[in-house]
Amino acid sequence: MSQNPSKASKNLRLRGLLSRNRMVLMKYIVPEKEVGAAWQIIDDYLMPFVEEEGYQISTDCRLHPDNDLFRDQERHKIHLDVNEWRCGYCKKSFRAERFLDQHFDNRHYNLLNVKNQSRCLADLCGALHCDFVINSNLLKAKCNPAAAVRNRHLCESLANSCFPISQGPSARRLHELFLRQFCDAHTCSGKAKPFPRGGKKQTNLLYMATSILLMMLLPLFYLLYYLYQRDMKQETQVLRRVSQVGRKAKPS
Structure with missing residues (x-):
């Protein structure tokens, strides 16, 4: 039984449309470093203050996790070792993060967060100072005034949409804080630096090593102190005996 030519042509066009859409999606190359840097900046230099205020970021804010096209994929990246990454969906291992990203594009593109108006967080890297995290030496490069103005405008729009001052004291x-932490540094004057308010307290290896060393030396200190006190006590007793013997030996 032959297929209706018009129906076959329609199915062919539909398959072609789906194929082209898939290719467009797969060719949407996202700079992996920028996405990772953006989330690192949000987690380290913004969220500690948000959590301290007990503030809930609205989904109208582009920094909300639900608005990131690749957020779920980023959460399913498992970094086991320097040269070992694992897919959290199917547990397949890869030698580098870029191969894992290619795997996501080829095998798990259907799991992208395409609901609502999800967009890539890397689009906000200009406002969030991703370059500072990726390579701080880039800050020494010649400043582009037009780019600084554009990034500052984007930064201020994020502050307005994520923390509307009409929402109360915490939002204000x-x-x-967002203006001072992120937006003030978008200038060519060189006076302001990103993240002046600091961020998440990072574990300092030197501090940990010093603490462990002190814990190991503390018992030794008490032992030496005990021996010193014991010797002092013994010397005092010897001096007393010598003094008593001297008094007894003194002629009347």
Whole structure:
């Protein structure tokens, strides 16, 4: 039984459309470093203050996890070792992160967060100072005034949408903090630096090593102190005996 030519042609066009859409999606190359840097900056230099205020970021804010096209994929990246990455969906291992990203594009593209108006967080890297995290030496490069103005405008729009001052004291404080933490540095004057308010307290290896060393030396200190006190006590007793013997031997 032959297939209706018009129906066959329609199915062919449909398959071609789906194929082209898939190729467009797969060719949407996302700079993996920028996406990772953006989330690192948000987690380290913004969220500690948001959590301290007990503030809930609205889904209208582009920094909300639900608005990131690749957030779920980023969460399913498992970094086991320097040269070993694992897919959290199917547990397949890869030698480098870029191969894992290619695997996501080829095998798990259907799991992208395409609901609503999800977009790539790397689009906000200009406002969030991703270059500072990726390579701080780039800050020494010649400043582009037009880019600084554009990034500052984007930064201020994020502050307005994520922390509307009409939402109360917490939102006003976070709005002010966001401007100081991220937006003020978008200038060619060189006076302001990104993240002046600091961020998440990172574990300092030197501090840990010093603490462990002190814990190991503390018992030794007490032992030496005990021996010193014991010797001093013994010397005192000897001196007393010598003094008593001297008094007894003294002629009357």
